Amino acid sequence: MITYYLDATTDPRHPTLMRAVNFNTPQPVAETLENLQFSYNFADGTTPAPVKPVHRTDTSGSWWRQ
Secondary structure (H helix, E strand, C coil), rough: EEEEEEEECCCCCCCEEEEEEEECEEEEEECCCCCCCCCCCCCCCCCCCCCCCCCCCCCCCCCCEE
C-alpha cells in the first residue's frame, strides 16, 4: 500500500508531501508546496465527473495530517 499525506507539523510554514510504502518510514516527495493538484482516470478508461476545486489555507482541520 502506498500512502501520501501532507506533513504540516514538522515545519508549518513549509508543508511537505510525504510518501510511505507498506507502512515503512515516510519519505519526503516535495517540499514547500504552494499548489497541489490531482487528476486521474479509472482503470476501465472512463473519466470521472468533474469536481469543484477546493482551495484551503487553514491547516488546523482534518485535511492535514498532524
